Amino acid sequence: MAVTFKDVEHVASLAKLSFSDEEKEKLMQQLNEILEYMEQLNLLDTTNVEPLSHVIDLSNVLREDKIKPSLSRKEALSNAPARTEKFFKVPKVIGER
Amino acid sequence: MRLNKDYEPIIGLEVHAQMLTETKAFCGCSTKFGSEPNTNVCPVCLGMPGTLPVLNLNLVEFVLKIGLATNCKIAPRSIFARKNYFYPDLPKGYQISQYEKPICTDGFAEIDTDDGKGKTIGLTRIHMEEDAGKSIHDLDVDTLVDVNRCGVPLIEIVSEPDIRSPREAYQFLSKIKQLVTYLGICDGNMEEGSLRCDANVSVRRKGQEQFGTKTEVKNMNSFRNVERALEYEINRQIQLIEDGGEVAQETLLWDANQNVAYPMRSKEEAHDYRYFPDPDLVPVLVDETWIEKVRASLPELPTPRRDRFIAELGLSKYDAEVLTNEKRVASYYEETLAALAGITGQPSKNIAKTVSNWLMTDVLRVMGERKTDIPEFPISPKNLAAMIGLIIDGTISGKIAKEVFEEMLETNEHPRTIVKNKNLVQVSDSSTIELAVDEVLGANKPQVDKYLGGNEKVFGFFVGETMKKMQGKGNPKIVNEVLKRKLGSLKN
Numbered sequence: 001m002a003v004t005f006k007d008v009e010h011v012a013s014l015a016k017l018s019f020s021d022e023e024k025e026k027l028m029q030q031l032n033e034i035l036e037y038m039e040q041l042n043l044l045d046t047t048n049v050e051p052l053s054h055v056i057d058l059s060n061v062l063r064e065d066k067i068k069p070s071l072s073r074k075e076a077l078s079n080a081p082a083r084t085e086k087f088f089k090v091p092k093v094i095g096e097r
Numbered sequence: 098m099r100l101n102k103d104y105e106p107i108i109g110l111e112v113h114a115q116m117l118t119e120t121k122a123f124c125g126c127s128t129k130f131g132s133e134p135n136t137n138v139c140p141v142c143l144g145m146p147g148t149l150p151v152l153n154l155n156l157v158e159f160v161l162k163i164g165l166a167t168n169c170k171i172a173p174r175s176i177f178a179r180k181n182y183f184y185p186d187l188p189k190g191y192q193i194s195q196y197e198k199p200i201c202t203d204g205f206a207e208i209d210t211d212d213g214k215g216k217t218i219g220l221t222r223i224h225m226e227e228d229a230g231k232s233i234h235d236l237d238v239d240t241l242v243d244v245n246r247c248g249v250p251l252i253e254i255v256s257e258p259d260i261r262s263p264r265e266a267y268q269f270l271s272k273i274k275q276l277v278t279y280l281g282i283c284d285g286n287m288e289e290g291s292l293r294c295d296a297n298v299s300v301r302r303k304g305q306e307q308f309g310t311k312t313e314v315k316n317m318n319s320f321r322n323v324e325r326a327l328e329y330e331i332n333r334q335i336q337l338i339e340d341g342g343e344v345a346q347e348t349l350l351w352d353a354n355q356n357v358a359y360p361m362r363s364k365e366e367a368h369d370y371r372y373f374p375d376p377d378l379v380p381v382l383v384d385e386t387w388i389e390k391v392r393a394s395l396p397e398l399p400t401p402r403r404d405r406f407i408a409e410l411g412l413s414k415y416d417a418e419v420l421t422n423e424k425r426v427a428s429y430y431e432e433t434l435a436a437l438a439g440i441t442g443q444p445s446k447n448i449a450k451t452v453s454n455w456l457m458t459d460v461l462r463v464m465g466e467r468k469t470d471i472p473e474f475p476i477s478p479k480n481l482a483a484m485i486g487l488i489i490d491g492t493i494s495g496k497i498a499k500e501v502f503e504e505m506l507e508t509n510e511h512p513r514t515i516v517k518n519k520n521l522v523q524v525s526d527s528s529t530i531e532l533a534v535d536e537v538l539g540a541n542k543p544q545v546d547k548y549l550g551g552n553e554k555v556f557g558f559f560v561g562e563t564m565k566k567m568q569g570k571g572n573p574k575i576v577n578e579v580l581k582r583k584l585g586s587l588k589n
Contacts, residue, residue: 014369016183053176053374059382065118065155068125068139076138076244086134087241090185093232 003031101339104300106331107308108260109221112273113251114283115228115291116159122227122250123150123193123378130289134243142248144189149377152177156250157381159282160200160225161391163252166276166398167220169204171388177225177378180370185242186230194253196372199224200381206276207400208268209418218269219257226251252282258297258308263327270294270323275399279424287319294323299344300334309334310344314358316351326351330358402427410434410449419457425471429478430456436482441489451485459502476505484512492516494523496569525572530563530579533571537562538583549588556580 082089124141178196204220228249233241277283299311349358406417548555
């Protein structure tokens with residue numbers, strides 16, 4: 001299953017990234033190389049193997065429902081490229097998701 | 098609005114309920130509603146690199162409660178997934194949810210239908226997830242983002258496409274609300290967004306087996322809107338098919354002000370969420386011991402409670418249903434009943450109906466008028482019981498009791514204090530009553546003649562006049578007796 005030019009455009013738009021046509025060509029080539037490399041995994045017979053979701057053997061890591069201090073608003077907003085006194089500010093978003 | 102009888106709507110609901118935990122799903126920030134913007138946030142819910150989410154134990158317990166209350170299978174092992182999309186209210190770029198292995202599956206809920214027969218609605222799944230933040234669009238040229246709600250724990254309840262009318266959708270939603278509030282895991286407030294509902298809707302001709310193309314309707318933020326939006330969408334689809342068109346698979350947003358649903362402006366790929374297992378959160382394993390522990394902690398649920406009220410207390414189905422509809426009302430009723438049984442020494446069954454009448458006609462009426470809830474209701478169950486006790490032991494009449502009730506609402510005072518201060522004790526002493534009766538009969542000769550002439554309807558007039566003379570405090574039973582006796586002796 002090869003990655004097409006259209007696939008690259010689709011994934012880029014989902015990630016809200018924009019590329020020039022040359023960049024898209026290059027990415028398409030790189031993605032295909034990665035997938036080809038990964039193809040080796042298909043040499044293994046996985047008929048009776050359960051899909052793995054986690055590599056470490058841990059379960060039920062849970063936390064008591066107790067409030068811990070939050071950041072101050074000043075700290076919380078401090079990394080934002082744009083902000084008001086109380087809010088993060090982002091370019092106008094229209095419509096619903 | 099009437100629906101075309103040749104068609105049958107097929108409806109499935111997705112209900113999101115915000116859990117009443119103290120802290121968020123994966124971090125220790127408070128879930129408090131209405132906090133100052135961006136004050137309940139930390140590196141985890143802000144999606145800072147290198148942070149790790151840790152699951153809230155209560156979220157698991159809460160979802161197990163609703164899962165057991167709706168007869169679900171509990172997955173021995175369930176995992177979290179990332180639902181990927183970019184939107185400013187989601188700093189991480191993905192929402193933590195459950196996809197392949199939700200914690201609860203294959204349940205059902207019994208809904209109350211208008212014909213009284215009830216109906217079973219299947220539940221496909223119930224899973225845990227986190228809420229997104231809030232974007233504020235209508236202020237500036239920019240969009241402002243408040244991340245407080247990010248990470249607030251939600252459960253999503255997905256029904257089977259078993260719902261066949263907007264009314265049934267309403268009844269299903271009411272049942273879910275009733276269950277989550279009984280379990281104390283959600284406050285059930287749709288207007289504030291603690292309970293949200295989306296619907297999948299299609300129509301098919303009666304007798305046709307295959308489902309039609311479905312649309313998704315979102316943004317129905319009140320119980321009434323759910324019914325109205327579904328009626329609108331069903332009619333729109335039927336009209337489209339009747340006109341020779343085809344239903345397009347799309348998502349519509351309900352506009353409650355204009356009563357229309359309009360298609361969402363979004364590209365197809367908006368639905369490409371690329372779910373994958375979240376490597377940051379380890380699997381949740383639930384064994385039988387844990388399930389049984391949660392099961393043992395479940396409160397009595399509305400339907401068993403209703404049935405108990407009918408069987409043990411002899412209430413009518415209607416009374417029992419109204420009283421058990423909300424947990425707080427049912428508890429208020431039971432507390433009043435227990436207190437009154439203590440005061441009078443009578444078995445609960447003998448006084449159940451009396452207490453029920455006060456709840457249904459007075460307490461619920463006042464709550465409706467004042468739009469308050471049991472916690473703010475000024476009369477305690479103990480004081481209400483004391484007042485009903487005063488009627489039963491003959492201290493006050495039922496009529497005066499209404500006055501005492503109103504006074505209790507205003508002053509919060511004990512009924513006995515009110516009765517004493519306002520001098521409302523019922524007069525049962527026959528010589529006092531006789532005096533009043535004599536005066537009434539003496540002052541109303543023409544009516545007395547009418548009565549003696551055979552017009553027995555005038556009797557009610559005499560009762561009214563005597564009560565008025567006694568400021569409503571006459572014991573009605575004795576007033577009646579005395580009047581009958583006096584008028585009888587005039588006859589001879």
